[in-house]
Amino acid sequence: MQKSQRLIQMMMRINAKPSFTVRELADEFNLSTRTITRDLLELSELGVPIYSIQGRGGGFRLLQERLLPPISFTENEAIAMFFACQSMDYFSSLPFGEGADSALHKFYHYLPADIREQIDRLKNRIMFWNPYRLMSAEILQTLLKAIMTGSVVNIEYKSSSGVSERKIQPIGLYASSGYWYCPAYCFTREEMRQFRVDRILSATLNESMAGREDVSQKTLLDKPNKNDRKQITLELEMTNKGVWLLESNTSFGPFIQQCEDGSGSLTMEVAAEDMKFYVDLIWQFGDEVKVVGPTEATAYIHQKIESMRLLYHR
Structure with a gap:
């Protein structure tokens, strides 16, 4: 097996089992512990977040954020992926923290020079424009985390009748005309409601209240409509x-x-x-x-x- 192939397979193995020892990898790949140690050092230099575990048993562990193995793209796929990521540039806030900008930078940086030149010629000539709407990135991230974990969120919500405190369980996030919307089950109203994120003044995960299993199974296809109202x-x-x-x-x-x-x-x-x-x-x-x-x-x-x-x- 070529070394490049071995490193890719080792990265995939580490992603699948974040805690491991050099001996385990040596036995699995039928190599010496010395070779495995060199490979781990090389992966670390390439950016794979590995750190050693001190104490009895020892070994290595992958940091919380895992890395994906390399993926090959055609030229058209690369250009499409770049502009798909860039389409989010015109939102004032995103629920992904700095992940989107970081991913776009890495993707662009490692493209072949001629593909980068093509993309550079298209910059400011193709835009996915959205009206600028001011809202909190931290609140979006809290809602996204609640969706991923099926958690309940305590929010302060500003409506035409004033500010109220609610406990909600989000089922999704979607954007329209620059606004982010969060359909969610409202425990206060005991029904599905739709919340505009820029009107949420604060949002914190409720650690003491379990989410409803039936709500966690819903998606944006189940978002509330008003056909059943007057x-x-x-x-x-x-x-x-x-x-x-x-x-x-x-x-x-x-x-x-x-x-x-x-x-x-x-x-x-x-x-x-x-x-x-x-x-x-x-x-x-x-x-x-x-x-x-x-x-x-x-x-x-x-x-x-x-x-x-x-x-x-x-």
Whole structure:
């Protein structure tokens, strides 16, 4: 066996069993303890985090963060992996600590020179842009750890009704429009809820409370929806430009019925509690989109118009 192959196999063996002795490896690889000791020293110089155990029995141990063996990539795979990692650059906070930046740096550093040149030419020409949203990386990391371990988290959450303390068991994290969201079982409300991470003021793992097994089995495919809550029918009329403005919005686009002259209408069911949210989205389009119903929505529009009139009244 070539030495390079032996070192790769030894790295995989160490990853599988972090605590070992030189004699164990020598017997497994049918080599002398002296050769194994030299190999371990070489792996350590290459960055494998091995340290010796002092005292009776002795031996070696791998630090908490294990290393993966080398993986071969084609040129296209390497470029795809680089930009997949770089796609996270435009999030203000990530739940991975410095791991993402460190991985991207290593990946780029060890690419062949010609591939690095290709990537350099693409820098600032391909972006996965997200609006900048300020939030805590530490809170994201706490939530990620809770997801991995099925733990409960104590949080302070700021909603429209004020700040409240909750105990939640997260089922996942996902990002949309620059925001991070955390669907979780709320022990306070005794149901699945969705929390926006930038509204979580603090988050700590609850060491004394066990998570629910049924919740730990859920994924983001089980995240809560509001179809089982009271619904209202939102009705809109749009000019040609209004259709153009709304058709790219994933909340409205699928429901637009376009007329022959280019104008359009829309009828969709929304949760009653979200009515103001949808009307506020529509408000930005001015007279290009008209709210026809329900009466609660048109009344809210009149209220907003009156507030604006009073604000600018002289």
